[in-house]
Amino acid sequence: MKITLNKEASRFGEAFAIGNGHMGAMVYGGIKTDRLDLSENTFFSGNKCVEDNQTGANAAFYKMREQTAAGDYAAALETSREFYGKRGNYGTNLPVGQLLIERADEMGEAAGYERSLDLENGIVTSKYTQNGEQVSRQAFASHVHNVIVYEAVSDKNDMNLLFSFQSMREGEYIKYHIGGIFFVCEALETMHSDGTTGTLLCGKVSIHTDGFPEVKENGVLIKRASRASVYITAITDFKEEALEKERQILQLQMKMNRTFVKVDELAVEEILESHKKDMEELYSRVSLEIEGQPLVNRMFQMGRYLLYSSSREDSLLPAHLQGIWNDNVACRIGWTCDMHLDINTQMNYWPSEVTNLPETAVPLFRWIREDLIPAGRIAAKESYGLNGWVGELVSNSWGYAAPYWASPLSPCPTGGVWTITQMWEHFLTSQDKDFLKKEAFPVIEEAAAFFCEYLFEDEKSGCLTCGPSISPENSFLVDGKVYQMSNGCTYEIIMIRELFDIYLKACRVLGRKKKRTKEIAEKTGRLLPYRIKADGQIAEWNHDFPAVDLQHRHTSHLLGLFPFAQITPEKEDLAKAAKAVITAKLTPEENWEDTGWARSLLMLYEARLRDPKKAYGHIESMLSNLLEPNGFIIHPPTRGAGSFDNVYELDGNTGLTSCIAEMLMQSHNGVIRILPCLPEQWYKGEVKGLCARGGVTVDISWDQSSCKVYLRSKNNRRISVQYGDSRKTISLKAGITRELQYN
Numbered sequence: 001m002k003i004t005l006n007k008e009a010s011r012f013g014e015a016f017a018i019g020n021g022h023m024g025a026m027v028y029g030g031i032k033t034d035r036l037d038l039s040e041n042t043f044f045s046g047n048k049c050v051e052d053n054q055t056g057a058n059a060a061f062y063k064m065r066e067q068t069a070a071g072d073y074a075a076a077l078e079t080s081r082e083f084y085g086k087r088g089n090y091g092t093n094l095p096v097g098q099l100l101i102e103r104a105d106e107m108g109e110a111a112g113y114e115r116s117l118d119l120e121n122g123i124v125t126s127k128y129t130q131n132g133e134q135v136s137r138q139a140f141a142s143h144v145h146n147v148i149v150y151e152a153v154s155d156k157n158d159m160n161l162l163f164s165f166q167s168m169r170e171g172e173y174i175k176y177h178i179g180g181i182f183f184v185c186e187a188l189e190t191m192h193s194d195g196t197t198g199t200l201l202c203g204k205v206s207i208h209t210d211g212f213p214e215v216k217e218n219g220v221l222i223k224r225a226s227r228a229s230v231y232i233t234a235i236t237d238f239k240e241e242a243l244e245k246e247r248q249i250l251q252l253q254m255k256m257n258r259t260f261v262k263v264d265e266l267a268v269e270e271i272l273e274s275h276k277k278d279m280e281e282l283y284s285r286v287s288l289e290i291e292g293q294p295l296v297n298r299m300f301q302m303g304r305y306l307l308y309s310s311s312r313e314d315s316l317l318p319a320h321l322q323g324i325w326n327d328n329v330a331c332r333i334g335w336t337c338d339m340h341l342d343i344n345t346q347m348n349y350w351p352s353e354v355t356n357l358p359e360t361a362v363p364l365f366r367w368i369r370e371d372l373i374p375a376g377r378i379a380a381k382e383s384y385g386l387n388g389w390v391g392e393l394v395s396n397s398w399g400y401a402a403p404y405w406a407s408p409l410s411p412c413p414t415g416g417v418w419t420i421t422q423m424w425e426h427f428l429t430s431q432d433k434d435f436l437k438k439e440a441f442p443v444i445e446e447a448a449a450f451f452c453e454y455l456f457e458d459e460k461s462g463c464l465t466c467g468p469s470i471s472p473e474n475s476f477l478v479d480g481k482v483y484q485m486s487n488g489c490t491y492e493i494i495m496i497r498e499l500f501d502i503y504l505k506a507c508r509v510l511g512r513k514k515k516r517t518k519e520i521a522e523k524t525g526r527l528l529p530y531r532i533k534a535d536g537q538i539a540e541w542n543h544d545f546p547a548v549d550l551q552h553r554h555t556s557h558l559l560g561l562f563p564f565a566q567i568t569p570e571k572e573d574l575a576k577a578a579k580a581v582i583t584a585k586l587t588p589e590e591n592w593e594d595t596g597w598a599r600s601l602l603m604l605y606e607a608r609l610r611d612p613k614k615a616y617g618h619i620e621s622m623l624s625n626l627l628e629p630n631g632f633i634i635h636p637p638t639r640g641a642g643s644f645d646n647v648y649e650l651d652g653n654t655g656l657t658s659c660i661a662e663m664l665m666q667s668h669n670g671v672i673r674i675l676p677c678l679p680e681q682w683y684k685g686e687v688k689g690l691c692a693r694g695g696v697t698v699d700i701s702w703d704q705s706s707c708k709v710y711l712r713s714k715n716n717r718r719i720s721v722q723y724g725d726s727r728k729t730i731s732l733k734a735g736i737t738r739e740l741q742y743n
Contacts, residue, residue: 001298003631004116008126012037012327013628013646016117016124018148020141021312021363023234024324025099025148027139029115029126032103034137036150038096038203039326042238042316044397045187045198046091052402053378057083058385061411061468064485065456068468073483076468077407080485083383084410085392085402089193092336093397095326096185096201097167099232101152104160104221107131117631119298119305122279123272133158142275143312145263148232149271157226163207164219168328176220178213180230181205184249192336200245202252203234206264229268233260238316238397282308285356288660290685295623296660302631303657304355306650307348311360317397318364319348323650333644339367339395341415342472342556347597347651349422350563350658353429354665356691365423365439368416371399373443376416379403380450384413388450391416393472408484411469413454414495417447421563424502431695431714433509441506448503448520451496455523458488458542464526466492471540472556473640475548488542491556493528498564500524530560532573536580551585552640553593555601558582562604565668569610579609593640596626596633596652600659607662607677615663616679622656664700667692674700674709674723674742694719696732709740 008030009015015026015037026037054060060082067076108131115126127136139150152161165174165183173184183205187198207213211225222228235256237248263271288300310323321330321337321344330337339345345364352361376389379401384390393404393412404410423440426432451466458465467487475482500520507517531539540547540557558578560566567574582605586592603618626633633652637643663677664687672692686701695714700707707723713732720729723742732738 001119001301002116003119003298004114005629006114008113008115009630012648013632013634014630016115016630017306017309017325017632018122018124018139018141019309019324020143020146020148021308021310021315021324022146023141023148023232024309024326025139025141025232026325027124027150029124029137031110031113031128031130032107034101034152036099036139036148036232037325038099038148038232038234039093039324040096040201040234040236041324042236042397043096043185043187043199043201044091044093044238045189046089046193046396046398047197048398049086049088050378052085052088052375052400053382054082054084054086055382057383057403058381061384064468065487068485068487069459073478073485074481076485077483080407080410083403084405084407085379085383087405089197090336090338090400091187091198091396092189092192092331092338093320093322093326094187094189094198094331094337095168095328096203096234097165097172097183099150099205099230100164100166100219101150102162102164104162105158119301120280120283121276122305122309123276135159140272140275141309142271142278144274144278145266145271146233146259147263147271149229149268150232151227151229151268153227155226157210157224159211159222159225159228161211161222161225161228162216162219163205163222163230165205176215178215178220180207180220182253189331191332199236199238200248200252201234201236202249202256203232204256204260206231206260208268231260231264233263282357286687286689288685288687290682293682293685296619299623299631299653300657300660303351303653303655304357306653307351307360308357310650311348311363313359313362315363318345318367319650321650322648323348325648327648329645330647330649333647334642336394338397340393341391341395341419342393342412343554343597343601344649344651346418346422346563347600347655347658349654351654351661352422353425354661354691355657356689358426358430361422361426364419365426367399368420368423368443369439372401372416372419373399373446375399375401384450384454386450386453388446388448388453389416390447390450391419408475409470409473411467411485412472413450413469414492417451417495417499420444420447421498421502424506425693428693429691429695436506437510441510444499444503444506445516448499448516451499452516452519452523455496455527458528461528463528464523465528465542466496472554474540474552474554474556476541476543476545477548478545482548486541486543488528490530490538490540490542491559494557494560494564494566497524497527497566530567530574530577532577535584536577537584538574538577538581549593549640551591551593553595553598553638555581555585555598555605558601558605562601562608562662565608568608568669575609578605582606593638594621594625595635595638595641596622596649597635597655599626600652600655603659604655604662607659608666610677612663612677612679615659615677616681619656619659622652626652661690665690665692665698667694667696671720671722671727672696672698672711674698674721675702675707676722678702705743707742709742711738711740712736
């Protein structure tokens with residue numbers, strides 16, 4: 001399955017993406033000058049700080065709680081200045097630089113130009129004919145050997161190629177030598193950090209050729225070659241012992257050479273063979289073929305491809321806002337290229353379980369345990385005066401967990417809760433009790449401890465409420481003035497309810513009977529319920545002040561519909577109220593803040609509401625308005641997010657992949673639903689390898705008159721299966737495929 005274009009890329013959104021979970025590259029396929037934009041998983045500015053929380057923040061928080069309870073939002077806003085986290089050297093992921101490959105020949109017009117990205121094997125190719133010479137090139141990022149490979153081949157022995165490295169920052173070290181290029185880059189910038197702190201990167205470009213190399217001032221020139229191949233690798237000092245800079249470079253260079261020397265001795269064909277085997281195994285775990293829908297089929301696989309190219313089991317960090325790539329735009333605007341915990345990081349990983357890529361979430365889980373939670377314990381104590389741990393709205397490579405540093409986005413202590421729900425999803429799909437016991441449950445239990453203490457009684461209703469906090473990233477009006485903080489935000493109650501439900505279910509699975517189990521069960525029953533306003537919509541706040549922007553891109557008060565299953569079509573009043581929210585957001589539709597991730601949420605909501613016409617309409621809108629030529633889904637400038645160039649975000653692609661899977665199979669609340677949201681345009685198709693909660697793999701083939709379902713379970717179990725109005729409970733034996741047929 002390929003994306004094929006007939007002209008070279010002129011910008012980021014036209015270049016093809018390759019990645020191995022450590023490094024990424026955008027391949028432009030230029031004729032006169034080809035270009036690889038290089039990026040690296042840990043190339044972050046800033047540094048780890050243990051003083052992210054303000055002194056006295058917890059006292060300020062409870063003063064804010066009293067002020068918001070009294071309706072004095074102006075006073076609470078003023079007090080919040082004493083609560084905000086300290087931004088300090090927060091940092092951002094940065095682009096590394098560009099490898100340029102220039103034809104140093106006098107050439108005529110190129111003919112028959114074509115370039116493509118093969119999603120099945122992760123290989124970018126380009127080819128053309130020029131002055132009777134046939135030129136082909138390929139590039140791929142091998143995870144097996146942790147190297148990016150680029151190769152140019154001609155059917156004549158007269159290619160003259162100049163290889164050079166272009167830094168994104170002034171003053172960085174670049175050395176050209178007969179064997180290639182050595183470069184040193186520092187992740188330094190002044191918008192999100194102090195300009196003096198960041199990871200140090202050493203990179204190496206090794207050139208293999210049958211031509212004749214010469215070292216020039218501006219690069220390495222290869223003369224009279226029929227073939228030139230480069231191997232690119234890089235290493236950073238992320239989490240390494242701090243050393244004086246020259247010693248650090250030497251240490252990194254020695255470490256890189258030790259790991260790279262064996263790869264450097266391999267032929268391209270050897271690296272390519274193992275790379276293809278690795279990528280094809282991941283790709284082939286799930287297949288989709290919907291007749292007459294080639295773009296939908298391709299975009300389903302595109303989201304999967306981008307996820308496993310960004311995040312592998314041995315990645316040092318989870319995928320950031322742009323996966324493993326960096327467009328040099330997101331890192332230069334206010335919201336940075338980091339780990340946003342109010343939707344983006346979560347959506348990055350939504351396809352990991354249902355589309356059978358569980359290992360992609362391993363770096364996320366590791367980062368949660370090793371970075372977010374230790375910082376979160378400090379934030380819980382210093383900013384809230386409570387036990388347990390907390391994660392706020394944004395985080396970075398070092399697990400920043402303190403409150404955001406400005407009022408519109410702070411407080412928001414449930415970002416960490418939302419992130420760890422992915423750990424529960426992993427257990428539900430894998431049925432791995434050892435994972436639940438050793439990795440997930442301690443994290444869940446400690447989060448639950450915080451929110452048990454965090455809740456308080458609402459005097460008006462007698463229910464348990466929370467806050468003050470925000471509904472990301474929205475605002476409301478009181479007497480013509482803009483505010484964000486209030487008590488009892490629906491988003492926060494949704495997250496606490498979900499956390500408590502997960503805790504209680506995990507206790508049952510593990511056979512735990514704890515004092516806290518009874519306490520949490522009682523508190524769950526006392527949480528503020530969903531509230532339906534007079535206009536028929538689910539309330540976003542526990543008050544009726546109007547939103548500043550009625551068509552704001554965030555819909556956090558609908559998360560009980562998706563990714564959770566607190567709201568279902570069977571709960572008719574809530575489902576109707578959720579639909580009313582969506583209708584209002586899209587009326588008029590041209591005023592909706594249309595972004596990749598926000599559009600993905602709308603289509604996912606409609607998938608859960610089982611409205612195929614509307615879900616498919618959102619897919620069509622996304623593919624018509626937000627799709628780049630290279631298959632990336634973008635975040636365009638919006639009134640609420642700021643003015644900037646189009647930004648690529650991984651979550652637009654992964655959100656679309658998740659939605660397509662959700663339209664074909666759902667497995668929440670103990671029922672596997674077959675084709676629950678099938679649009680009429682998908683009249684015939686086949687999907688294989690979807691993973692349902694409960695450890696069941698699902699294959700489906702269908703046409704307009706029949707449907708066949710094949711179910712395989714990891715364990716002996718009984719399951720409920722629903723197709724249309726038919727629901728049946730069946731028994732599955734471990735490893736044995738069970739076929740169901742519907743006419």
